[in-house]
Structures are given as C-alpha cells and as structure tokens.
Amino acid sequence: MTKSSRSSRVDGEVTRARILESAGRLFAKTGFAETTSKAIAAEAKVDLASINYHFGNRAGLYQNVLAEAHRRIISLDDLLKIAARDEPAETKLWSFFAILVDAAQAGRGWQSGVLAREVLSPSSNLQVLFTEEVQPKLAVILGILSEITAIPASDPALVRCLISTAAPCLMLLVASNGLPGPVSHVLTMPKQQLTSHLHSFALAGLKAIAHECSATDAL
Template identity: 35%
Template sequence: MKQDTKQREDGRATRERLLDCAEALTAAKGFASVTSKEICQQAGANLAAVNYHFGSREGLYEAMLYRVHDRIISQTTLQDIAEGAGTPREKLERFFDSLLWSVQRGGRAGADERAIQVWLREALGNATAFLPILRHLATTKFPWVRKLFADYLGRSEGDPVLYSGILHTMAPILLLNLKDFFPIAAEDEPMRILRDPAFHAAMRMYAFAGLDALKKA
C-alpha cells in the first residue's frame, strides 16, 4: 500500500515537472519550437513520460495552457464571484480586481508574468493549436463572465449590447498584458505606472463609465 502511494506521488511530481518545464520553455521560445525531448530532459524524465501522463504531445500542450489560464483566473474564482454575495456592481468590481491584479507578478488572481507570457505567446503565434483551447474556455469560463456583465447591464445573454459591453471593457485589460512583449525594464516608468493601484482604480472607473452609459441607452 505504501509503495502504491509513493508511486502515485512520484507520478504526480513527474507530471508537474513536465508541465513546469514545458511552460518555461514555451515562455522562452514558443511551444512549436520546443521538442518533447527537451521538455523531458529538463524535467529529468524519459521520453515516454509525455505519452504516459498526457496521452500525447498535444495533451501536454492543452494541460499546460489550461493550468496557465487557471493561474490568470480560475473557473472556481469566476463561479465564486458570480454566485457569491453582493450587488451586480460589487461582483463585477471583484472580477475587475482579479484581472487587473493579474497584470502584476503574484497578483491576487494567482497569476505570474510567465503564465501571461505563455498564454499570449501561444494566442498570438500558434493560432491553429490554440483555437481548441479557446473553444473549451468559451464553454467553461466565459458563461460566468457573461453572467456578471448581463446582471449588471440588465441585458439578456443574447443581446448584442451585452457583448459590446464585454468587449470594450475587456480589451484594455487584455492590452495591458501585452506589456510582457514590450522591451521595458521592471524599474522603468511605464512599468511602475502599470503597477500603481491608482492606475488600476482609474481603469475600473473608465470601465464602469462605459458600462453605465450602456445601461442608460
């Protein structure tokens, strides 16, 4: 029994090392430029470990991206916000805070810079492989985001105005994450501003100004 437990623990540890190494190498040069051999060598595992733990190289890719996106914002976090206590505005504010803090390393959303680098690198540079991941998230996480906006705007889930509100609110936040592709040092003025709580407060104020205009329309 103890041996079986140890084998399971060793298996979980190997799986996590493979994900960690795949993520680090993907952040550096993109998954398409990384070989399974490189990942296994860095993880201290044999080449068969990828198929054993993930079924295939594609399975490893999917597992890595799902884990990365959960560090940016998890489905549990979205569900807790949407179903938790508070007014529609308070819930949407908590959602904004989670995303805005994900711009910072170690933010409250549990994100780090490498996670965002991996996500954006693959979204921008590996569209064919990335699209199935996006479709999956559209059916698991996006419905909670849509509910938060629909409740605040008082719009049905099929209303085009609702999607306009989501798009114009999310686009600036997504743009902030592109900072990881800018040649800006951590101590530079633009980076300092992005980390300033006053900047985040202004971003949230801007978002609600647009949403409130849609509510009155």
C-alpha cells in the same frame, strides 16, 4: 490501496507536475513550434515516454500548459465565488479587475508568457483553450455584466460589452511579458489606481450601452 500503489501515484503526480512546469518555461521562452519534446524531457529530467504517458504527445502537453496558465491567472472557481457574493454587480466587476491587474503586475512567471505568445501568434490549440477554459469563465462574466446593464446574456450587445471590458485586461497580461510601449508603463501604476481606472472606464461604457438598449426597447 496499498502503500506501494499510493507511492506510485504520488510519484506520477510529481513527475507530471515537473513536466508541466518545465514545458511551461520552455514554451514561454521559445514558443510551441520551436520547443521540442526532447528539450522538455531534458529540462524536466524525464524520458520521452513520460511525456507521452502523462499527456499523450507534445500537442497534448501544450494544451495542458495553456489551460494551467489560464487557471493560475484566473480560475473558474474564483469567478464563481465572486459571482455568488451578496454584493452589487459593480463590486463584483471590481473584484474581477483586481484579480487580473494583480496577475498582470505580478507577471505570473511562464504563465503570462505562454498566453501572450498564443494570443499574438495563435496556434491550432487555441480553440481547445477557449472551449475548455475561457468559454466557461466568459459565461460567468457575462452574467455579471448582465446584472449591471439589465441586458440579457443572449443579446449581442452584451457580447460587445464583454469584449470592450476584457480587451484592456488582455493587453495588460500581454504587456506583462515584456511588450514595449505605453501599456507596459501603465503596469507600473499603483494597483488600486489601475483597478479603479479599468472599473470606472468599463462602468461608464456599460451604462452608456445600457441606456442605448433601453431607449431602443422603448421605441
């Protein structure tokens, strides 16, 4: 590869990253429907052709912004590393909560804002986010919950456990974008205390459901 081609590739990566960051800030502020490609181009100091070149169109850019936001809050690599640790599943669950509490309390800039808007007012792009980013991560978390409860990952009961475990974290991330009410006050708790509460509450529920399933299987 020549020096010129390497330089062009680096320049292209820098431009792509600048567009992504600029779009993230605008999507977080005004939402997908109200954010034009022209506004994004002006914010990123590029022409409209650059957006189409790197992302295809505005919808493609938005899907990339959603995926990047989700990865920055919790990446699949982070979850896989947690799952692979030689430690009790209960400790792995603690680590999962700690990452999300840290993300919610830190705010994570435009990332939490973009995801909060998409959760509160879903667009047609949500399915892409779920398929490409969320679903693989949920599979890892299901594995951890299965370790804790001894409920097979394919059992609908474990899916219900997953929803009950993840929902409070989702609310915290939404609240980190300035949502008023009691959830925003919870975010002011010390990180260790909040993580401990989520962990204890989830474990109690998981153990209760595990007991119910065990009793049912024994009949």
